[in-house]
Amino acid sequence: MTGSEEIDVQVDEPPACGVCGQPTLLRIGFPSAWDNARGQEARGRREAPVCPRCERGVPAAENLLALFAVDARGGT
Ligand SMILES: [Zn+2]
Incomplete structure (x- = not known):
């Protein structure tokens, strides 16, 4: 388990937007905590x-x- 607290940015083939369905420019990964x-x-x-x-x-x-x-x- 390394780097789990870091935010990463992916610009290679980011997924389509879940809202409008258009291609996105980038995808971010980030740590998250929640109550189960x-x-x-x-x-x-x-x-x-x-x-x-x-x-x-x-x-x-x-x-x-x-x-x-x-x-x-x-x-330009
Ligand atoms: Zn969108």
Whole structure:
């Protein structure tokens, strides 16, 4: 078990958006904790696609997308 507390970003073949069905630019994986059905704390990781359409207005997502949008656009 290493790196379970880290956030990772995947830009290779991110999944389609679960909301609008359009391709996403990237996918993030992040640690998550929640209470399970017995009221015990469970820990794991979650992954979420970051959709340029649906995540508009979410500051954290917009910052990420802005970074990658600059890359994707290239020069000029
Ligand atoms: Zn979407």
